[in-house]
Amino acid sequence: MKKTLATVLTVLSLSTVLLLHPARAISEDKPAAPEVKIDNFTFGPMELTVPVNSTVTWVNKDDIPHTVVATDGAFKSRALDTDQKFSFKFEKAGTYTYYCSVHPKMLGKIVVQ
Amino acid sequence: MEAKSIILPGTTGLIENDPNHDGVDRRGFLKCMAWAGTGAFCLMAGGVMKSFALGPQPAKTHHAGELSFVQISDSHMGFNKAANPDVAATLKAAVDKINALPHPPEFILHTGDISHLSNPEEFDNVDQILKATGKQVFFVPGEHDVLNDNGASYRQRYAKDAKGDGWYSFDAKGVHFIGLVNVLNLKAGGLGSLGDEQLEWLEDDVRHLKASTPIVVFAHIPLWTIYPQWGWGTDDSARALSYLKRFGSVSVLNGHIHQIMQKVEGNVTFHTAYSTAFPQPAPGTADGPGPMKVPAEQLRSVLGVSDVNFVRKHHSLAVTDSTLA
Numbered sequence: 001m002k003k004t005l006a007t008v009l010t011v012l013s014l015s016t017v018l019l020l021h022p023a024r025a026i027s028e029d030k031p032a033a034p035e036v037k038i039d040n041f042t043f044g045p046m047e048l049t050v051p052v053n054s055t056v057t058w059v060n061k062d063d064i065p066h067t068v069v070a071t072d073g074a075f076k077s078r079a080l081d082t083d084q085k086f087s088f089k090f091e092k093a094g095t096y097t098y099y100c101s102v103h104p105k106m107l108g109k110i111v112v113q
Numbered sequence: 114m115e116a117k118s119i120i121l122p123g124t125t126g127l128i129e130n131d132p133n134h135d136g137v138d139r140r141g142f143l144k145c146m147a148w149a150g151t152g153a154f155c156l157m158a159g160g161v162m163k164s165f166a167l168g169p170q171p172a173k174t175h176h177a178g179e180l181s182f183v184q185i186s187d188s189h190m191g192f193n194k195a196a197n198p199d200v201a202a203t204l205k206a207a208v209d210k211i212n213a214l215p216h217p218p219e220f221i222l223h224t225g226d227i228s229h230l231s232n233p234e235e236f237d238n239v240d241q242i243l244k245a246t247g248k249q250v251f252f253v254p255g256e257h258d259v260l261n262d263n264g265a266s267y268r269q270r271y272a273k274d275a276k277g278d279g280w281y282s283f284d285a286k287g288v289h290f291i292g293l294v295n296v297l298n299l300k301a302g303g304l305g306s307l308g309d310e311q312l313e314w315l316e317d318d319v320r321h322l323k324a325s326t327p328i329v330v331f332a333h334i335p336l337w338t339i340y341p342q343w344g345w346g347t348d349d350s351a352r353a354l355s356y357l358k359r360f361g362s363v364s365v366l367n368g369h370i371h372q373i374m375q376k377v378e379g380n381v382t383f384h385t386a387y388s389t390a391f392p393q394p395a396p397g398t399a400d401g402p403g404p405m406k407v408p409a410e411q412l413r414s415v416l417g418v419s420d421v422n423f424v425r426k427h428h429s430l431a432v433t434d435s436t437l438a
Contacts, residue, residue: 040400040401040403041343041401041402041403042401062403063192063194063195063196063403063404064403064404065229065230065257065260067260069301071301078260078261079230079231079260079261081230082194097301098301099301099302101299102256102257102260102299103256103344104299104300104301104302104303104304104344105302105303105304105341105342105343105344107301107302
C-alpha cells in the first residue's frame with residue numbers, strides 16, 4: 001500500500017513537472033540533432049528518418065571535398081572541405097534522395113515523416 | 114625504391130598473341146608494367162606494346178620521336194593533409210623532372226585537378242610553378258577545378274576559346290589532339306560524363322580527318338571503365354570511342370586515379386598518369402579511393418610525370434612514366 005502511494009505521488013509530481021515545464025520535458029526527450037557524417041566517400045547513415053521540421057547537418061570527415069545535392073534540387077551545398085558542414089531544414093514530409101555531385105556514386109536518403 | 118606494377122583484372126589477356134611476329138607477347142607487357150614505376154620505355158606499335166627498361170642513362174637509349182610532349186596530372190594545389198602536406202614542392206619537383214628531359218617536350222598536357230578546391234589562388238600557384246617549364250600547357254578540368262560554379266571560372270582562365278564546357282582540339286606535327294571534359298553535369302549514381310553536346314562536337318571534329326591521322330584524346334576521368342564502384346570510368350565513353358574506331362592510332366590519356374595503368378584495345382591505347390600530389394589505392398584495395406598515406410620518404414616514388422613520344426615512321430606512341438624519386 002505504501003509502495004502504491006509512493007508511486008502515485010511520484011507520478012503526480014512528475015506530471016506537475018511536465019505541466020509546469022512542458023518545453024523542458026520535451027527537449028529532454030528529443031534526440032540529438034540529426035547528423036550525417038561523410039566519411040570514406042560514404043554518407044553515414046545512408047538513410048536517415050527524421051520528423052518534419054528537423055534540421056539535418058552533414059559534416060565532411062574526408063580529406064577530399066564533397067557536396068550534398070538533392071536529386072530533385074530541393075537543396076544543394078557548396079563543396080565542403082574537411083570538417084565543413086551543411087545544414088538543411090526539412091519542412092515537408094517526403095523522401096529526399098541526394099548525392100555528391102563531385103562523386104556521384106555517393107548516394108543518400110533522408111525520410112521526413 | 115621498389116617498382117610497383119598495377120595490373121587490372123581482365124587486362125592481362127590483352128597481348129596474348131604476336132601478330133607482328135616481333136617477339137612481343139603478354140610476358141613483355143607484364144614486364145613493362147612491372148618496370149613502369151621506375152621509368153620504363155613502353156612502345157606501342159600497331160596495338161602491341163614493347164617494353165624496355167631504361168638504362169642508367171636514358172638519353173642514350175631513348176627513342177626520340179618526331180613529337181614529344183609531357184603529361185602531368187592531379188596537382189591538387191591547396192591540398193595540405195597527411196598524404197602530402199606540400200603539394201607545391203612535389204609539383205616543382207615534377208617541373209624539374211620535365212626541365213631535365215634529354216629531349217625537350219613541345220608542350221605539356223595537364224589532365225585536370227589542377228586545384229584542390231577551385232580557389233583562384235590555387236590556380237595562380239600552379240600557373241606560377243608551371244611557368245618555369247617555359248612550355249605551353251593545355252588543360253582539361255578535373256572535378257576539383259569546377260566545384261562551385263559549374264566550371265565558369267575554370268573556362269574563363271583556361272578555356273576561353275574552347276567549346277561548351279571547355280572542350281577543344283588542336284593539331285601538332287600531324288597529330289590531332291582532343292581535350293575533353295567529363296567532370297560536369299554528373300548524374301546521381303553515375304560515372305564521368307561527356308554529354309550529347311560534346312559527343313556531337315567530337316563526331317564533327319574528327320569527321321574531316323584521314324584515318325591515318327594519329328589521335329590523342331586527353332580528359333580527366335578515365336575513358337575506360339577501371340573501377341565503377343569508385344567512379345573510375347565515364348558513362349558515355351563508348352560512344353566517344355565509336356567515333357574514333359576508324360583511326361589507325363588512338364591514344365587516350367587520363368588522370369584522376371593517381372596511379373599509372375595501361376590497356377590496349379585494338380588500335381586504342383589507354384593510359385593513366387601519376388598525380389604530382391598524392392597517391393590513391395589500387396582499385397578495391399581500400400575501403401575508398403581517398404588519398405593514400407605512404408611513408409614520407411616513399412612519397413616521391415608514387416608521384417610522377419609521363420613523357421610521351423610519337424614516332425610517325427613506326428606508327429607508334431611511346432609513353433614513359435617516371436616517378437619524382
